Amino acid sequence: MAKREVFQLTQSQKMMVFILSMSLYGLSNMFTELIPSLQLGPVELSVEYFAFIPLTLCILFHPLYAAIGASLGEIIFGELMLGQFGGIGEIEKFITFSLGMYIAGILVRNPLNRMQVGVAVMSGLIVHHLLGMIVDIGKVWVGVEELEAVKGLAESIIVIEGVAFLNDLLFSGILFALLPTLYLVPRLYGKIEPLLGMKPRNKDDRYTMKEIVTPRFVVIGIVLSAIAIIAEFLSETEFSFGEWEPDFMEMFGDWFIWIVIGVAAVIAVITIALMARKNRTQRSKLNNVA
Amino acid sequence: MNYVKDMREKLNIEYVKSELIKTAYGGKETFLASLHPRTLIIWYLFFGIVPWFIHNKIVLSCFLVLMVVLTIMARVSPLIIVILCAGLLGEIGFLLLVSLVFGGGLASLLPMFWLTVKLAVIALASIAVFTSMDPERFSDALLSFGVPGQASFSVSFGYRILPTLVEEFQRVFLSYRLRGKAPETHGIFYWRTASYYLKLLVLSFYPLILNSAKRSRTTVEALETKGFSYSFTNAEVKKMKLAHLTYTYKDPLFLIGTVAYISFAFWLGTFIS
Incomplete structure (x- = not known):
């Protein structure tokens, strides 16, 4: 009996959530790419993205499919179609953004509880932006050879990234993620689910431990530890700012970050493949029943 | 000027x-x-x-x-x-x-x-x-590299659905503008106007989300009648699909x-x- 309460979607419902999240977030991304930003001295007030769309969908539906759909939508509409595809760099954005949205989605048990939704939104955003900031700093570190030789460059990059982080979190985060999500979630709850032919998420619905611990959990764990390694690497180099050994950079910096990111990406891909297979077996079981 | x-x-x-x-x-x-x-x-x-x-x-x-x-x-x-x-x-x-x-x-x-x-x-x-x-070719290339069918499908779907989505968004946005009242003064640095439009932009997504939900259900149902998710797991179908490359x-x-x-x-x- 307890098994009935587990929140589950069929394969086609997952696909619906995926398509919905992809096309909507992709569309919003095209607009935000084209809205000019306002520069007030060092603070840039820009509409980074309309994170409220994937956040709302993650909270109302299956978080994993909504999160991956949104990231893919951003890549297709916002990057490929506008010719801004950063290539390998997008993998990092894909992973951090999906992770942030996913975390926000699983934190919410009751979509009508505003407090819960608010906390979930902010923690999802913090996860996404913090990881993004760390990777960004690492990229400049790898890309600029004479970083240590030029006075002020290293500090300025950290300041810029820090300001961007705060801007993303406090300006874009509150105006375009927190407030709209708080407005939309209670309004859409119970209305949008029947359109996709499913029941609204119940307060008592939960994910079974088995579902959480399998591939997803492993990915999150591995990605987080990979990030931790990068963070450690960065903090170590920060201490030896003045006397940076060039060969340390040569033997470590150049490929290290990319290997970590690559491993994380490979694992993510493998997991997605595994999950696809899992769904396939589930479906074939259903077929057998039929 | x-x-x-x-x-x-x-x-x-x-x-x-x-x-x-x-x-x-x-x-x-x-x-x-x-x-x-x-x-x-x-x-x-x-x-x-x-x-x-x-x-x-x-x-x-x-x-x-x-x-x-x-x-x-x-x-x-x-x-x-x-x-x-x-x-x-x-x-x-x-x-x-x-x-x-x-x-x-x-x-x-x-x-x-x-x-x-x-x-x-x-x-x-x-x-x-x-x-x-070509988006079609790109999505087929992804498929031939073994990317899951859902992802490679969404590339070509994205390109096709875009004009419809933009048009629908424009309609919703304009109807909000017709019903609403734009600020009389622009304010310093146009902030009044900017915040008015940004608010409308966010609000327009509410009907759009509902409409897209309906559309994505129709899309998936139409795909399933053609055996969409079955064809992704079938090697034979994949071979036929990629034969033109x-x-x-x-x-x-x-x-x-x-x-x-x-x-x-x-x-x-x-x-x-």
């Missing part, structure tokens, strides 16, 4: 829409478009990663020349080039400004310039490749030519320094 007016006329949503549709569907007679998409993706994987680790200025300049030539050959839309240039210049200018504040002086200009070159090489490579690839003599030629050019660039780089 005329120039500004011209720019404003060009940068309205209709222009953007038509440019994007042109990017997605037009200009398929270029050299890059005639290559096998797999070749292009492999080629791109090299130029998406390797430039990050090259610090030799000669090699980077050689790469940049190659990319500029390929971008011209791919006949990329001017809108995309403008967006790219604005992005690159803005980022570098801002970095420079802050590092001046920290006392870096103009000395930081040179390394930043080479970072810009690097970024430009990577961005131009992706523009040249992805604008000359063939290699021609151009593909090895292109790759060999690139390898030769890269070796030349590296030789030149070591020879000069």
